[in-house]
Amino acid sequence: MKAKETKTQEIQSVPSKKGEIHPMENLLRMDRMPHIWCPSCGIGLAVTAFASALEKANIDPNKISIVSGIGCTGRVAGYVKLDSFHTTHGRPIAFGTGIRVANPKIKVVVFSGDGDLIAIGGNHFIHAARRNIDMLVVCVNNFIYAMTGGQVAPTTPLAAYATTSPYGCVEPPFNIPYIADSSGAVYVARWTTLHIRRLINSLAEALQKKGFSVVEVISPCGMYYSRINKLGDGLDMMKFYHDNVEIRHGEDTKNLDIGFQTKIICGKFVDRERPSYMERYNQWLSDVKGGSRDEG
Amino acid sequence: MKADPKGVLTGSHTLTGNHACAEGAFAAGCRFLGLYPIVPSLEISERFLERAPEVGATFIQMEDEVSVLAAVLGASWTGKKSMTVTSGPGLSLMMEHLGLGIMLETPCVIVDIQRAGPALGMPGRPAQGDMMQARWGSHGDYEIIALSPSSPQEMFDYTIKAFNLSERYRIPVALMSDAYVAHLQEKVVIPPAEEIEIEPRRYYKGAKDKYLPFKRDKDFVPRMVNIGDGYKFHVTGLTHDDRGYPVMNEECQEYNVHPLVWKVRNYVDEIIEVQEAETEDAEVIIISYGATSRAALKAMEQARKSGIKVGSLKLVTVWPFPEKRVAELAKKVKAFVVPEMNFGQVVLEVERCSYGNANVIFVPHGENGVENTDDLLSAIKQAVQADKVESVIIEFNKGV
Known part of the structure; x- marks a missing residue:
């Protein structure tokens, strides 16, 4: 269709210097830039880290599919140049499960936010972890529903403000690595968008892992979470991460609660082996049939 | 295929x-x-x-x-x-x-x-x-x-x-x-x-970088590709253009959503299948679908034996609804009898498509057994007696 002239197209039409291309042009949809994320948002950093991790892990971009749900992070699938799906609220893990089971040659990445994956999609999250579906889940946690303008989320720290918690959040938040760990994920890590190098390494490692991997990315939301809680802008949040993050690899996941402006513990907490869903499925199949189907 | x-x-x-x-x-x-x-x-x-x-x-x-x-x-x-x-x-x-x-x-x-x-x-x-x-x-x-x-x-x-x-x-x-x-x-x-005739999936076969997931072919239906075939396509549940990219304006809403409706409505003649029995000379036609059409066909035979000219229109395709055929028949018959195992759903479509030309009698069916024809036969008798054009609901268990 001939859509109305948009800002996107104007910017795209600016001629670049000969031979000058964005270093991630092969992995990002440059025809969709600029993206919708606000200044000071950390989601772009998470996407950059993911693209770098794909290269680092040497993943064939034709054999990987990315699925997102709804929300700010839900828009990630739309900017990554892979077979990409922007699906329903909370269901990207279920959608990705269908892809993975129907074609085990496809690597599935679910890239979505805390509200999408842990609130409305919480049930799918724990069941995919239990089944140990081969899937990397990147959960960007900005402590708030940002796309809708800053409502309280299941990750909002106690006492933090949101538009729907005008006197401070009264519900204790979920500890995402703890849910992932106790539900059976084989790889669980947490980083902030300040720890780009460590995040890239972690994502690359998780991409090569068989089974259900979860990487939580703590991200600043300058427009809603920081503003309503008077925490400054994106740079102030980065400074906060710098001063308050403690890296503790192998820490027991039940110690990873995040309070309002308290210390954040990052690191790789879980890295274990457990038969994946497809491994068990193929085992069942070879038991009944005496042969296995295509390997994942 | x-x-x-x-x-x-x-x-x-x-x-x-x-x-x-x-x-x-x-x-x-x-x-x-x-x-x-x-x-x-x-x-x-x-x-x-x-x-x-x-x-x-x-x-x-x-x-x-x-x-x-x-x-x-x-x-x-x-x-x-x-x-x-x-x-x-x-x-x-x-x-x-x-x-x-x-x-x-x-x-x-x-x-x-x-x-x-x-x-x-x-x-x-x-x-x-x-x-x-x-x-x-x-x-x-x-x-x-x-x-x-x-x-x-x-x-x-x-x-x-x-x-x-x-x-x-x-x-x-x-x-x-x-x-x-x-x-x-x-x-x-x-x-x-x-x-057994099988409809194969309609695939896009052009250049990899030229694929548009929602570019409609002449038949309104866009071509598909599979995940993993190297097309790196994007699709979204938001209102989108041919590229599958979200576009938030009225023009695109129309461009995107209208064909979702027209790709079916323009092809109703190909999609819709009904099975008619003895509708040629019928005074009353039973319109039914699914299990109730078993009782409908039985009731039709029983009514014919007692001299009432009854026909049957069985809906194989319920949606889209065969409005044209029902409208045609409405002009020819005295009444439609519509048995359903509910309190009246598809009968609303029958009433709509009759445009007041035929009585529509709804029969809440199945309480005395799915293949029981008693309620249908009494509705048929009522249908041939009624002169006025009106819709009737035969109520069962009225009053508790």
């Missing part, structure tokens, strides 16, 4: 409707089942799982019906023909992804073995209470295709038909059966594979 012999159990069998449905799915080329256990649809899943290894099909039992249809849509994009089976409570949960399936134009089949509702209702009792939900249940504007089988043989035949329509129009298709037909055991003849 002919059916893959691997999935076709050629021969004459005695099967329940549910088992026939599973065989129909295999014959149609279905190779992925997403399921969540629910009465009275379970036997379809059980048969599918039992035969899956030899046919080369795969399946997963998900954590709820919401995720089931999400998984089915994901599986369909890998190139596998996919389906799910459920009943009313599950269908309610599937409405979210029915909408996504419509918006992403993803072929799949949803089998709904209807049971009495609302809420949990009576899991084993047949009903036809989900007909309007299948049509309107998900939010926003769309068209749907729904078929209704009345016997195990039709469960087999229409399951194949559902898959074919779903691939042809790139749309989720609902097979609206009920607990009676699902558990009925009858002879089912499965023809050889080379006699």
Whole structure:
């Protein structure tokens, strides 16, 4: 269709210097830039880290599919140049499960936010972890529903403000690595968008892992979470991460609660082996049939 | 295209409707089942799982019906023909992804073995209470295709038909059966594979970097590709352009959503199938679908014997509704009698399409047994006596 002239197209039409291309042009949809994320948002950093991790892990971009749900992070699938799906609220893990089971040659990445994956999609999250579906889940946690303008989320720290918690959040938040760990994920890590190098390494490692991997990315939301809680802008949040993050690899996941402006513990907490869903499925199949189907 | 012999159990069998449905799915080329256990649809899943290894099909039992249809849509994009089976409570949960399936134009089949509702209702009792939900249940504007089988043989035949329509129009298709037909055991003849016509998926075959997932062909239907084929496509549930990119303006809403409706409405003559019996000289026509058409045909014979000219119009395709044919017949007959195992759903369409030209008598059917014809016969008698054009509802159990 001939859509109305948009800002996107104007910017795209600016001629670049000969031979000058964005270093991630092969992995990002440059025809969709600029993206919708606000200044000071950390989601772009998470996407950059993911693209770098794909290269680092040497993943064939034709054999990987990315699925997102709804929300700010839900828009990630739309900017990554892979077979990409922007699906329903909370269901990207279920959608990705269908892809993975129907074609085990496809690597599935679910890239979505805390509200999408842990609130409305919480049930799918724990069941995919239990089944140990081969899937990397990147959960960007900005402590708030940002796309809708800053409502309280299941990750909002106690006492933090949101538009729907005008006197401070009264519900204790979920500890995402703890849910992932106790539900059976084989790889669980947490980083902030300040720890780009460590995040890239972690994502690359998780991409090569068989089974259900979860990487939580703590991200600043300058427009809603920081503003309503008077925490400054994106740079102030980065400074906060710098001063308050403690890296503790192998820490027991039940110690990873995040309070309002308290210390954040990052690191790789879980890295274990457990038969994946497809491994068990193929085992069942070879038991009944005496042969296995295509390997994942 | 002919059916893959691997999935076709050629021969004459005695099967329940549910088992026939599973065989129909295999014959149609279905190779992925997403399921969540629910009465009275379970036997379809059980048969599918039992035969899956030899046919080369795969399946997963998900954590709820919401995720089931999400998984089915994901599986369909890998190139596998996919389906799910459920009943009313599950269908309610599937409405979210029915909408996504419509918006992403993803072929799949949803089998709904209807049971009495609302809420949990009576899991084993047949009903036809989900007909309007299948049509309107998900939010926003769309068209749907729904078929209704009345016997195990039709469960087999229409399951194949559902898959074919779903691939042809790139749309989720609902097979609206009920607990009676699902558990009925009858002879089912499965023809050889080379006699089963299969609609292949319409694939895009052009250059990899030129693929537009929603660029409509002349037949309104965009071409598909599979995940993993190197096209790096994007699709979204938001209003989108040909590239599958979200565009938030009125112009694009029209550009995107109107064809979702017209790709069905423009092809109603190809999609709609009805079965007529003795409608030529009929004074009264019974319009029915699914299990109730078994009683309808019996009642027609009994009424004919007593000298009343009764015909039958059986809806194979309930959605889209055969409005043209019903409007034509309304001018010729005195009345339509519409039996349904609900409190009046498809009868509303019959009334609408009669444009006041014929009486419409609704018969809430099935309380005295699905194949019992007493209530139908009394409605037919009432139909021939009534002069005034009016709609009548025969009420049962009036007053408690």
